[in-house]
Amino acid sequence: MLNSHFDKQLVDAEILRLIAGQSRRVPYPIILAMALIASFAWQYMAAELVISWLFFSGLCLLVRALVLPKIASYQNVQKANEIAIMLSAVNGIAHGSSCLFFPYFSVLEQAIQTMILLGISAGAVATTFGKRDIFIAYLLPSLLPISIMWALRPHPENLFAGYIVSVLCLMFGVILLSLAKDMFKSFSSAFIAQQEQAKLNKKLQASLTSEASANRAKTQFLAAASHDLRQPLHTVSIFCAALEMQNEQESNKEIIEHMNGAVSTLSKQLDALLDISKLDAGITKPQLKQVNINALFSELEREFKPVAKDKGIEVEFIIDKSIDIMNDEVLLIRILQNLIANAIKYSDEGTVQVALIESDNLCICVSDNGLGIPKEEQERVFEEFYQLHNSERDSSKGLGLGLAIVKRLCSLLNIDLRLESSTRGTQFYLHFPQQVGLKPERGSMIEQPPSDDLTRDIKILLIDDNVQVSRATQLLLENMGFNVALAENKQQALEHWEQQSIDFVIADLRLRQQETGINIIQELRQKNSNLPALLVSGDTAPERLQQAKDADIKLLHKPLASNSLQKEMIEELQRNKN
Numbered sequence: 001m002l003n004s005h006f007d008k009q010l011v012d013a014e015i016l017r018l019i020a021g022q023s024r025r026v027p028y029p030i031i032l033a034m035a036l037i038a039s040f041a042w043q044y045m046a047a048e049l050v051i052s053w054l055f056f057s058g059l060c061l062l063v064r065a066l067v068l069p070k071i072a073s074y075q076n077v078q079k080a081n082e083i084a085i086m087l088s089a090v091n092g093i094a095h096g097s098s099c100l101f102f103p104y105f106s107v108l109e110q111a112i113q114t115m116i117l118l119g120i121s122a123g124a125v126a127t128t129f130g131k132r133d134i135f136i137a138y139l140l141p142s143l144l145p146i147s148i149m150w151a152l153r154p155h156p157e158n159l160f161a162g163y164i165v166s167v168l169c170l171m172f173g174v175i176l177l178s179l180a181k182d183m184f185k186s187f188s189s190a191f192i193a194q195q196e197q198a199k200l201n202k203k204l205q206a207s208l209t210s211e212a213s214a215n216r217a218k219t220q221f222l223a224a225a226s227h228d229l230r231q232p233l234h235t236v237s238i239f240c241a242a243l244e245m246q247n248e249q250e251s252n253k254e255i256i257e258h259m260n261g262a263v264s265t266l267s268k269q270l271d272a273l274l275d276i277s278k279l280d281a282g283i284t285k286p287q288l289k290q291v292n293i294n295a296l297f298s299e300l301e302r303e304f305k306p307v308a309k310d311k312g313i314e315v316e317f318i319i320d321k322s323i324d325i326m327n328d329e330v331l332l333i334r335i336l337q338n339l340i341a342n343a344i345k346y347s348d349e350g351t352v353q354v355a356l357i358e359s360d361n362l363c364i365c366v367s368d369n370g371l372g373i374p375k376e377e378q379e380r381v382f383e384e385f386y387q388l389h390n391s392e393r394d395s396s397k398g399l400g401l402g403l404a405i406v407k408r409l410c411s412l413l414n415i416d417l418r419l420e421s422s423t424r425g426t427q428f429y430l431h432f433p434q435q436v437g438l439k440p441e442r443g444s445m446i447e448q449p450p451s452d453d454l455t456r457d458i459k460i461l462l463i464d465d466n467v468q469v470s471r472a473t474q475l476l477l478e479n480m481g482f483n484v485a486l487a488e489n490k491q492q493a494l495e496h497w498e499q500q501s502i503d504f505v506i507a508d509l510r511l512r513q514q515e516t517g518i519n520i521i522q523e524l525r526q527k528n529s530n531l532p533a534l535l536v537s538g539d540t541a542p543e544r545l546q547q548a549k550d551a552d553i554k555l556l557h558k559p560l561a562s563n564s565l566q567k568e569m570i571e572e573l574q575r576n577k578n
Contacts, residue, residue, distance in 0.1 A: 020072035044104035092141035099145040130184030318355040343368035463507035509537030
């Protein structure tokens with residue numbers, strides 16, 4: 001049970017500390033019990049004797065309550081334990097000495113006295129935490145005398161009644177010893193485990209500093225490697241889009257559709273990996289764009305319907321019209337995913353509802369019929385690693401980071417997060433800022449090719465030093481109806497500018513020999529200040545975003561779907577046309 005002398009010392013010291021803490025609470029009911037025995041003795045014995053016994057019993061409890069807290073702080077645990085044993089023995093003698101009154105009591109009074117002593121002995125199992133030496137020091141002088149008294153007591157109607165009660169008292173004592181042994185074993189194991197956990201926590205705390213440094217290095221690596229990770233995926237995405245435009249065979253279209261689905265899934269997984277890394281590092285920057293709430297709800301419905309069904313819960317998404325909102329789609333989805341997952345996790349029946357509410361401003365409400373969150377806990381649930389209804393730390397219920405992430409993201413997106421809860425369930429309200437840019441839903445851009453007046457005779461200069469990407473993008477743009485010229489660097493771009501009229505520029509952000517798409521576009525805009533241009537990059541580092549913003553050039557991230565590229569081009573052409 002205890003692996004070392006050091007462990008035993010720790011357990012003994014902790015038990016002494018706990019016994020000392022209880023020593024000032026235990027005396028009150030015991031004094032009342034002793035007073036009841038004294039009231040029985042009062043009519044049979046001299047008042048001086050009864051008062052002396054009652055005073056002695058109370059004095060033992062008082063001394064114990066005063067001494068135990070002092071010895072609990074002793075460095076010498078063995079010495080403190082010996083004193084505790086002595087105090088326990090004296091206390092047991094004081095209670096057991098009440099058996100001097102036993103022969104004078106009526107049968108009813110004898111039975112009550114016996115029950116009192118047995119009850120106090122049973123309580124001593126808990127108040128000594130099963131510590132064998134301390135518990136036996138009390139049990140023997142308190143329980144043995146009453147057992148002897150029953151054995152010696154003659155009974156005119158039943159000669160064996162006293163013997164039977166005597167044996168029962170002894171058996172009760174044996175049972176108490178067994179319970180004390182089990183309790184001490186459980187307490188010791190739990191305490192040693194707690195000590196080991198404390199040591200592990202210290203080691204973990206020390207490693208967290210190292211881990212934080214590693215996380216920063218990881219974030220820097222992911223940002224640097226992002227361009228290379230996204231580049232081939234971007235190429236495949238563009239080739240799939242170009243192939244879709246050219247191929248009309250149904251069998252091939254089905255294959256292309258599966259390819260697009262796989263590329264889209266892989267793209268989302270890569271985006272999630274990079275976004276989580278940036279969020280943990282505190283460098284996540286919102287990228288606002290028009291987000292269609294209907295499409296967002298549909299995606300969440302597909303994700304959570306099966307999960308909820310497995311628990312026998314319904315998930316309802318309520319929206320009465322098509323609405324776009326200016327926000328960061330990735331971060332907004334993460335907020336709703338965490339809220340919906342929490343609602344399902346802590347609901348055993350009923351309905352989880354996600355509803356769009358329009359009042360003075362737009363609001364999304366996620367509600368459930370779960371256990372609810374007590375008012376005093378409603379602030380704490382947003383703390384990291386804090387969970388309600390999971391005292392056993394069931395790992396299937398997560399780590400308690402969901403709502404902490406939700407709060408951080410809401411702050412980042414300027415969303416007013418509010419919580420209302422009762423025993424009937426919980427509601428989380430996401431209040432979006434005023435003037436969020438609501439507008440009717442527009443059809444998919446891939447299904448709406450650009451009008452002839454926007455694409456007719458439009459010459460696009462595509463600047464990219466990756467041959468595969470540039471060829472794939474050229475094929476895609478030509479299928480859209482644009483004329484495309486290719487350049488790999490600044491010199492080639494300027495040559496094209498001198499040889500022919502350029503109406504639009506699409507440039508990769510990072511090129512060879514320290515050249516950037518930003519510098520080339522800025523130089524071309526010196527020749528035509530109204531030149532429409534877009535930057536395309538796989539680099540998600542915050543400084544890259546800031547560079548593009550400072551240059552007033554829209555930056556798109558790879559892998560880029562064909563409909564997104566087409567949409568951004570048309571918006572840029574319309575903006576410059578106006």
